[in-house]
Amino acid sequence: MALNTITPQVLAYKPPHPKLEEFVPARDRALFADPTKAALLAEASAIEEVTPYIGTELKGIQLSKLTDAQKDELALLVAERGVVFLRDQDITLDQQHQLASYYGKQDRDPHQENPNHVTIIGRDGNIRQHDHFGGEFHADHSFEVNPPSYTLLRMVKTPPSGGDTVFTSLSALFDKLSPRFQKALEGLHARHSADRSYLSSLNGGGHPLRAPIATAHPLIRTHPVTGLKILAYNPTFIDRIQELNGQESSHILAFLREHLLNADDLGVRWKWTPGAVAFWDNRSVVHKALPGGYDVTLREGKRTAIFGERPFFDPDKSESLSQRTERLNAGKKDTATHVSSEPELNN
Numbered sequence: 001m002a003l004n005t006i007t008p009q010v011l012a013y014k015p016p017h018p019k020l021e022e023f024v025p026a027r028d029r030a031l032f033a034d035p036t037k038a039a040l041l042a043e044a045s046a047i048e049e050v051t052p053y054i055g056t057e058l059k060g061i062q063l064s065k066l067t068d069a070q071k072d073e074l075a076l077l078v079a080e081r082g083v084v085f086l087r088d089q090d091i092t093l094d095q096q097h098q099l100a101s102y103y104g105k106q107d108r109d110p111h112q113e114n115p116n117h118v119t120i121i122g123r124d125g126n127i128r129q130h131d132h133f134g135g136e137f138h139a140d141h142s143f144e145v146n147p148p149s150y151t152l153l154r155m156v157k158t159p160p161s162g163g164d165t166v167f168t169s170l171s172a173l174f175d176k177l178s179p180r181f182q183k184a185l186e187g188l189h190a191r192h193s194a195d196r197s198y199l200s201s202l203n204g205g206g207h208p209l210r211a212p213i214a215t216a217h218p219l220i221r222t223h224p225v226t227g228l229k230i231l232a233y234n235p236t237f238i239d240r241i242q243e244l245n246g247q248e249s250s251h252i253l254a255f256l257r258e259h260l261l262n263a264d265d266l267g268v269r270w271k272w273t274p275g276a277v278a279f280w281d282n283r284s285v286v287h288k289a290l291p292g293g294y295d296v297t298l299r300e301g302k303r304t305a306i307f308g309e310r311p312f313f314d315p316d317k318s319e320s321l322s323q324r325t326e327r328l329n330a331g332k333k334d335t336a337t338h339v340s341s342e343p344e345l346n347n
Contacts, residue, residue: 003200010202017209022145025104025307030075030225040066040073054082054169054285055268063099063277064091071102074279078150079225083167083280087273089154093117096154096304104306107148109141110194110210111201118303120153122163122296123289137168137260137286138236140305143192143215148282149308155301158272162294167280167287168267173260174220174231175321185231185252186315188219188244192237216242217311222318223284224309229318230284232311233260260286272299283308 041047045060056077063086066074078084091099097116100106112118140148153165174182191214198212219241221232233256241249269290270278280287282305319327 003203004196005199005203007203010199013202013207015208015211019210019213020144020146022310023105023307025146025149025309028075028079028149028225028309029072029103030079033072033076034069035076037073037077040070040077043070049081050085050270051268053172053266054167055085055270056081056083057085057087059087061086062091063089064095066099068102071099075103075150076225078279078281079223079284082169082171082285083268083270083278085270086277086279088275089277090275091154091277093302096152096302100150100152100304100306103150104308107141107144107146107305107307108209109305110208110212111197111206112209116304120289120299120301120303122159122294122299123291124296125291135288135291136236137166137234137288139170139232139234139282139286141194141197142217142232142234142237143194143213144307145215145310146307147217147311148305150279151282151303151305152277152279153301153303154277155272155274155299157274157298157300158276159294159298162290162292163299164269164271164290165278165287166267166269166290167278167285168260168263170230170232170284170286171223171226171228171321172266173233173263174229176263176266177231177259182220182229182320186220186229186313189216189242190219190232190234190238191216191240191242192234193239194237195239197237214239218313220313221283221311222314223281224312226284227318228284228324229320231256232283233257234286235260272301283311 043061044058048057050057074084106116108115109118140151193214194212198208201208217232219232221230223230235257238253241252244252
């Protein structure tokens with residue numbers, strides 16, 4: 001039996017929790033940060049940009065010892081770089097819960113047993129088979145009215161090889177579209193549906209907390225911290241584009257999937273080690289774990305996340321990566337021209 005089918009068990013099941021209501025979260029902690037991130041970066045023994053577009057590894061920093069100012073600066077770094085990696089963390093589960101709570105109201109995944117975290121385990125199986133769920137890139141439960149913003153995954157144990165996670169930048173993915181195509185996508189809304197994950201969970205023996213929902217979000221959204229335009233494409237949960245006819249929607253979504261799968265230059269592959277942490281921005285990054293080929297009992301992690309704002313698009317207050325680069329470079333040239341034109345003073 002395919003997991004994504006409606007069965008008598010599905011029809012008889014009554015989820016125990018009501019649907020979530022929209023709310024306005026507290027102001028993003030990254031907006032309180034020193035733009036230079038001086039307090040955080042001074043603490044690091046090394047800072048490595050893993051790829052040009054996404055991923056920074058901080059060395060010599062313990063999350064358990066961060067000050068509030070450093071926590072704010074960490075959020076800003078995550079917003080800017082998509083994902084921040086740290087190894088050999090001594091943070092306990094209780095401390096991880098406290099850290100997540102600092103950034104906002106903790107999110108609860110519809111399939112999350114513990115109210116404070118999700119336990120991430122190893123996964124095997126043929127991700128290429130028909131109706132397989134979970135093998136695609138995704139941003140976590142984007143079907144919510146308030147999808148998660150900051151997400152932290154700490155690995156407790158890992159296999160010697162295998163079980164890596166790939167993260168891809170959605171702001172860079174938008175930037176690599178032609179300007180004409182970017183404009184064509186702006187203003188469209190994608191329907192994010194929980195139906196498949198709900199059916200897969202129930203038919204696989206799970207007990208989802210909430211009934212499935214579908215929510216329309218802007219296909220191009222504005223990041224509330226960086227102001228960058230994001231291609232909010234999520235192949236796991238998007239089933240159609242609202243404003244388009246059926247075939248139009250299918251072809252655009254097929255192209256976007258191909259665009260994402262060809263974006264090796266816009267992603268980073270992270271090899272886990274025990275105590276390693278990935279702290280990412282679920283608004284501007286999609287990810288997927290690579291299954292198979294290892295002992296799945298050797299992979300276990302704890303994931304915490306917080307609710308973010310309802311996705312929005314503000315064309316007057318957002319720009320692409322290329323537009324930002326051009327603007328900043330123009331500013332540098334203007335400054336250099338102004339300095340060189342000033343008369344020299346005799347002191």
